Amino acid sequence: DAGVTQSPTHLIKTRGQQVTLRCSPISGHKSVSWYQQVLGQGPQFIFQYYEKEERGRGNFPDRFSARQFPNYSSELNVNALLLGDSALYLCASSVFQGGGYEQYFGPGTRLTVT
Amino acid sequence: QKEVEQNSGPLSVPEGAIASLNCTYSDRGSQSFFWYRQYSGKSPELIMFIYSNGDKEDGRFTAQLNKASQYVSLLIRDSQPSDSATYLCAVTGSYIPTFGRGTSLIVHP
Numbered sequence: 001d002a003g004v005t006q007s008p009t010h011l012i013k014t015r016g017q018q019v020t021l022r023c024s025p026i027s028g029h030k031s032v033s034w035y036q037q038v039l040g041q042g043p044q045f046i047f048q049y050y051e052k053e054e055r056g057r058g059n060f061p062d063r064f065s066a067r068q069f070p071n072y073s074s075e076l077n078v079n080a081l082l083l084g085d086s087a088l089y090l091c092a093s094s095v096f097q098g099g100g101y102e103q104y105f106g107p108g109t110r111l112t113v114t
Numbered sequence: 115q116k117e118v119e120q121n122s123g124p125l126s127v128p129e130g131a132i133a134s135l136n137c138t139y140s141d142r143g144s145q146s147f148f149w150y151r152q153y154s155g156k157s158p159e160l161i162m163f164i165y166s167n168g169d170k171e172d173g174r175f176t177a178q179l180n181k182a183s184q185y186v187s188l189l190i191r192d193s194q195p196s197d198s199a200t201y202l203c204a205v206t207g208s209y210i211p212t213f214g215r216g217t218s219l220i221v222h223p
Contacts, residue, residue, distance in 0.1 A: 033210070042118075042202050042213030043158065056210045090157055094209075099165040100146030101209055105157040 002027070004093050004106035012112045013081050021076045021109045025093030031055070032074040033103065034066055035090040043090055049074055078111075086113045116141040118205050120214035127221055133190040135217050137203030140184070146206040147179055147186045152216065153199045162188060193221040 005024045013019050025032050031050040035043035045058035049068035068074045072093075078085055088110055094103040117140040127133045135149075146165055150158035164170045164177040164186065176189040186205070190197055198221050204211040 031209070035213075040122075040215070042204075042215045045210055045212070048210055050209070088157075098163075100163060101206060102160065102163060103148070103204075103211060104160055105150075108157045 004091055004104055006089075006091050006106040006109050008109060009107065010110045010112075012114060014114055015081055015083060017081050017113075018077065018079045019081060019111060021078075021089050021091075021111075022073065023076070023091030023093075023106060024073045025091075026095075026104060029093035029095045029104075030072055031094045031101070032068055032072065033092045033094065034074070034076045035092065036060075037088045037090055037108075038086075046076065081113045083113050086111060116144075116205070116207070116212045118203055118212050118214040120201075120203050120217045122215055122217060124218040124220050127193050127219070129193060129195060129221055129223050131193050131221075133193045133197065133219055133221070135188040135190070135201050135203075135219065137186045137188075137205075137214055138184055139186070139203075139205040139212075141205065141207050141212075142181075142184065143207045144181075144184075144205045145208075146211075147177070148204040148206070148211065149175075149177060149186075149188045150202040150204060150213075151197075151199045152202055158202055190219075193219075195221050195223055197221050 033048040034046040047066040048056040149162040200216040
């Protein structure tokens with residue numbers, strides 16, 4: 001089975017621009033989460049969607065938004081990019097089994113804001 | 115504020131030794147505990163999960179959970195240079211995991 005896929009792999013944007021990142025979950029997984037990871041830190045939670053509904057939102061500004069589509073794929077949008085938005089953006093899909101939600105990450109999108 | 119604490123390291127062990135990685139968490143309601151391995155420049159890879167107090171073994175890996183002490187650990191037996199990576203601890207109360215900063219492990223030949 002294919003794992004979580006993300007596109008694009010790398011992206012370079014200028015301050016003030018907008019960016020859209022895409023994610024396709026593992027087949028059968030209905031939940032998708034987005035994380036931001038900067039060097040030396042653990043992933044920071046941005047959003048979680050389940051069955052196309054937002055189930056959680058982390059401590060990120062309103063410039064960050066996301067949505068989940070009927071096929072469970074997801075997009076993360078970031079408006080008015082700042083230099084501090086430069087990071088690895090991770091998408092994870094999860095499934096409940098064995099007593100907990102197991103979460104599997106995609107390869108990530110490396111965003112550089114100049 | 116839910117917190118997950120890990121020693122950033124680096125933890126350096128010789129090849130063949132046991133590496134012990136530790137994690138503490140603040141939320142007593144936490145129910146699920148995960149260990150991820152992350153190689154430099156790559157995304158995290160799930161290697162172990164544990165939901166009940168005690169030990170869980172999978173190959174060279176053993177996860178240990180003590181909810182009373184709010185402590186979870188990962189033991190890696192017969193460490194190999196290929197185990198050199200950052201190990202992330204993640205703790206979940208309901209649906210959303212909180213990650214620690216990770217511990218850097220270096221296994222030297």
